[in-house]
Amino acid sequence: MNTNFSCKTCASADQKLETFISNLSVDTSHHRMEGQSVKCGFGLQGICCRLCSNGPCRITPDGPKGVCGATADTIVARNFLRAVSAGSGCYIHIVENTALMLKKTAASKGVLKGKVALAKLAEIFAVDEADEHVRAEKIADMVLADLYKPDYVKMELVEKMAYKPRFDRWKELGILPGGAKSEVFAGVVKTSTNLNSDPVDMYLNCLKLGISTGLYGLTLTNLLNDVMLGEPSIRLAPVGLRVIDTDYINIMITGHQHSIFAYLQDRLIQDDVIEKAKAVGAKGFKLVGCTCVGQDLQLRGEHYQEVFNGHAGNNFTSEAILATGAIDAVLSEFNCTLPGIEPICDELKIKQICLDDVAKKANAEMKPFVFEEKESQSNDIIDSVIEAYQARRGVVALNMDADHGNDDTLTGVSEGSLKSFLGGTWKPLIDLIVKGEIKGIAGVVGCSSLTAGGHDVLTVNLVKELIAKDILVLSAGCSSGGLENVGLMSPSAASQAGSKLRAVCESLGIPPVLNFGPCLAIGRLELVATELAEAIGVDLPQLPLVLSAPQWLEEQALADGAFGLALGLPLHLGLPPFVTGSPVAVQVFTQDMLNLTGGQLIIDDNAQSAAQTLDAIIEKKRKELNI
């Protein structure tokens, strides 16, 4: 045990994890926070521009404009739109790959596990084909055709997917997106040097990217994955470091593109592969969940009970998971695959394989996934993981924490599984809301970060405050990874809720915080919200529903946030998204947005006061609905 590090790591809402990490001898993000604690004020305010060689320009009292004449408002808006474009690009990459995977799976008459999802998509897209493979391929083609349109041609599925009142509002505002990939391109062009300088135009562009990101990158990625991998179904599952079983050859997966693992995860439990594992002294193979792809696997865990051992933790738990010494390989295909895992993998002889070059790690083997070669690729991967297992087990010390996490996290919640749980209709939930047994709903989503008090600190504290006010919390993203590890997604957490919500949860046997899985499932929350609004007959901004990304981390989260604002929902963030140096940005996000879409940004890093603000918004919306 290296106590040299113990005083230096940052706080975590997960006490056991904090202790585990503080005792590690390897360097983790939690150790590096201290060395990065002095932050640049210009960066925090978004008023640094380095788009050209006359810069970097920073806004100061003596230099209120950049050399080119750009004001703080222009610089902030350009930086923000660039970030939203990049974030959108990330999600569009995911949905593009997912649609391509569905197309190829369908064309090769592969297994389609999600019949309900297929029927649902066929209905939304108005695809009328008898053969399920032809139907699935057509659906994938329609998604791809939209993604590849130029930015001046509107995407066709937006109207089919969006809630009518929302679609109409977006049309009025002129923010219906063209081809999603081209929109990313347009956002990047617009923000280059001496091009667009109009902050309002750029923020409207952000909303447009929010729509394409949300409907395609989020909502459709889920539904397409459901078709291939099976729909989520509600169950109790173990979470935390305890899920790692040292008797098996363990593969940690990181990323967002679950379908890339579809073939491999079935292959890992076939007899000949298990025999290979046994030949080297292991009982077989297990996948250990980490980051969003782990959450996604957990969500569909019902279909993968044999190969999936459970979700161990979120992005900033990944280094700790590796430091147990019991992981033999990391397979990554997207973020959040921290560069910080590289030296740990080297030191602990953990094999790293990247399946998508967008997430190529410096010291990892690159093995770009090729659908047509998935059989031979999977066999190669299995062989090199076995090799790593043989080289390291027995040599590398184990440092397990069987006490971390819990065995009864409720998982598998989706728009579909929740509705069936309620008896195939939203009426019971609506009745509870109308009666005030559930005061409102908060979608607490997004990432985990090490700021705003420490790892998951604000997320966990805010959720505790919200449930105490009888607000039901739905979570999607790495926020879920943190909330489940501290037990807030276990049925026993009902005791931490306000008396009314507690009674509801206890009678249904559910926790007050429902686990929708990965950040992609923010798209599922949108589906739930839309179906509720439809059932009640109101528009989304009228619902007693708020969003919060208390510990948003990166550009993708900003694109998600733009979606939330386009939907017209109040959105709370713990820390400002690098925009406070611009008076126009502050005005647009906190005030004008209410008139544009009905949305509103709330910035507050204090759990108590943020919960009070969100509670007041919910109360106000209830009053307006006369409930």
Add this chain to the structure above:
Amino acid sequence: MKRIIIDREKCDGCLNCNIACISAHEEGSNFYTVNMLSPDAETRNFIKFDAQKGYLPIFCRHCDEPECVLSCMSGALEKDPLTGHVQYDESKCAACYMCVMNCPYGVLKPDKRTRTKVIKCDFCDDKVDGPSCVKACPKKAIEVKEVSL
């Protein structure tokens, strides 16, 4: 007595010390909220760039024999014998700017908006966690050191 000691070689010219100083003098503000565009935003420290020498952090030295105090006729500037800090009392200032002309480091200046007072380092009123600029410097180019007279 505490002084801010400068290690010129370490300075990267990031101006974080400027922001910290402006924020320290805007009531209730922090790095996210400090208004850099306010007419009252004034920094009490300066970073100059010299093609040969690189960045030159210019901070009040709270001199042993402060020229600003010696040149001040109205008693607005005084050296506190206990803390060693050279303090400015706006209410006594006649705005003659003799101090501005006499500071050998050029660290004093009239305020931008009213030009009726002097902008001077107050050592952040001896805050317990030290001067804001020092805390904000990522390069440790400025540090508080104890010096004896």
